[in-house]
Every structure is written in structure tokens, then in C-alpha cells.
Amino acid sequence: MRRVIFTNLGVKDDDVIIGPRVGEDAAIVRVGDKYLAVHTDPITGAVEGIGWLAINIVANDIAVRGIKPRWFLLTLLLPRDVGEDGIRTIMTDVNKALTELGGSLIGGHTEYTPGLDRVIASTTAIGIGNHYVTTSGAGQAI
Structure with missing residues (x-):
């Protein structure tokens, strides 16, 4: 990561x-x-509850910053065998998680993707606050 990504x-x-x-x-x-x-x-490995996990995992990484997760963007990459009922199940779980957190889905992308054998959900969470906490200095508000 240090040599290539950073x-x-x-x-x-x-x-x-x-x-x-x-x-x-x-x-x-x-x-x-x-x-x-x-x-x-x-979220690449989950099948059950993928919609709930897609929201809550990113929300947690915002919340530990001391900032309320507020807005979410969701990308769903679907195998061809996922129909309307499967999408409805995912989105019902997404809605449940958002409602529990007081968050809003503000955008994203959904597509059928060749070569997939399971759903992949990728989510971005956004929040805004007056202060933040660093992960490396956990507990220190800035």
C-alpha cells in the first residue's frame, strides 16, 4: 500500500x-x-442481511469518528439470477438500517454484472460535525 497506493x-x-x-x-x-x-x-462475502450490513459497517466507521453518519451512497452489483424479489429484500434491509440510524440514501448505482455468483454491495457513508476523533488516537477529540 505504501509503495503503490499512497x-x-x-x-x-x-x-x-x-x-x-x-x-x-x-x-x-x-x-x-x-x-x-x-x-x-x-460487502463481498455476505448473502443474508447484505443490505443491513452494507449500511451499518460504513456507518460504524463514521460514528467512531464522533460524527453521526447521515448520508449514504449504495452500489449494488448483481448476478443475473437476482430478480425483483431479491432486490426488494436487499433494499428492505437497507431501509431498515437507514431508519434505525436516521440516515438517508442519497444516490448510488445498481447493475447486473456478468461473472458474479453473489451480490456485491459497496457503500459510502458521509457525516458532518463540529469535531472529530482520530482512529490512531482513539478517544482524542479534535
Whole structure:
């Protein structure tokens, strides 16, 4: 990661307080006098409850920053054998998780993807707050 990923991050932006690094899952970006926390993760191994997991796993990585996860983007990559009932089950679980957290799905993407044998869900969570906590310095609010 250090040799390949962390050396190819584009233009340095002084508003990025915490960007990609080992031990820090969620990015922190300064927006005026607030802090935006953003995190994304795929769910690749789960079958049951994938919609609930897709929301809650990324929400957790925002919440540990001391920031309430508020907005979510969901990408669903589906094998051809998943029909409307399967999509409905996933989205019902997504809605349940969002309702429990007080969050909103604000966008995403859904497609049938050749070569898949299971659903892959990739979700981004976003929250904004007055302070944040670093993962590497857990418990220290900034």
C-alpha cells in the first residue's frame, strides 16, 4: 500500500485533514468550520442481511469518528439470477438500517454484472460535525 497506493493520490488538498493511511478508515475533510467524515467499504462475502450490513459497517466507521453518519451512497452489483424479489429484500434491509440510524440514501448505482455468483454491495457513508476523533488516537477529540 505504501509503495503503490499512497504514492498515487492526485493533488494535495490542504482541506484533507485525514486522507488514506494505515489505521484510519474514514477520511476527514475540513468544510468551512465543520468536518466532513467519509468512508466506503464493499460487502463481498455476505448473502443474508447484505443490505443491513452494507449500511451499518460504513456507518460504524463514521460514528467512531464522533460524527453521526447521515448520508449514504449504495452500489449494488448483481448476478443475473437476482430478480425483483431479491432486490426488494436487499433494499428492505437497507431501509431498515437507514431508519434505525436516521440516515438517508442519497444516490448510488445498481447493475447486473456478468461473472458474479453473489451480490456485491459497496457503500459510502458521509457525516458532518463540529469535531472529530482520530482512529490512531482513539478517544482524542479534535
